[in-house]
Amino acid sequence: MIYYPKSHITPNLYSNGDLAYKDTLQPYTGNYFSTFDNKFYTGNYPGDGNNIELISLQTFPNYPTPESFEDNNPEDSRFYPENSEYSTLKNIRYNKGISQTPTPFYPQPSIADYKTGEFTRYFAKKTNEQIFIETSDLINNKYYIGFSIPWKLTGDKEQVYNVNRNIVELKEFKLKLRGFGDFLKRDYLKFYK
Numbered sequence: 001m002i003y004y005p006k007s008h009i010t011p012n013l014y015s016n017g018d019l020a021y022k023d024t025l026q027p028y029t030g031n032y033f034s035t036f037d038n039k040f041y042t043g044n045y046p047g048d049g050n051n052i053e054l055i056s057l058q059t060f061p062n063y064p065t066p067e068s069f070e071d072n073n074p075e076d077s078r079f080y081p082e083n084s085e086y087s088t089l090k091n092i093r094y095n096k097g098i099s100q101t102p103t104p105f106y107p108q109p110s111i112a113d114y115k116t117g118e119f120t121r122y123f124a125k126k127t128n129e130q131i132f133i134e135t136s137d138l139i140n141n142k143y144y145i146g147f148s149i150p151w152k153l154t155g156d157k158e159q160v161y162n163v164n165r166n167i168v169e170l171k172e173f174k175l176k177l178r179g180f181g182d183f184l185k186r187d188y189l190k191f192y193k
Helices: 081-090 111-116 157-175
Strands: 009-021 027-035 040-042 053-056 118-126 132-135 144-152
Touching: 111 118, 144 157
Parallel strands: none
Antiparallel strands: 009 027, 009 053, 027 040, 040 053, 118 132, 118 144
């Protein structure tokens, strides 16, 4: 590996499968660092173990994905952490903006949502911290992973509370989103009418 001065690297980054080993094209999940010349290597910094060169999977827009990533699930399993490479490989709703931080959004259910009795809320969790943001759409970039939940709006008050609480707790468990309920202030009747 070529020597890089500290000022030419960005250490302690994390890949959720948006990078792959250069030689095998197998998705890589774990710590990496980047260099000023847009190269990526495993490890937190140069000399941290055997630094293997990585590439961005965005370089290969037609890279095949396993059938197991196909989504027929309304909860959008493409954005589960174990499937995060799906959204990167398919370039699904990828946040291509200059800012890597999603724009916070405060949803307002429509009259049609209240007639239906529910609507979908979108969130993003920082990949390496328990930081959540409510967003207007599903996003996925190297710093945040997006997910959605259905949110019940109408019906018996106790039932609405329990359904929303169960959905949040299930999502916390499935995606390992420790603190998500706290982020929502456990307000399971938000938007209830």
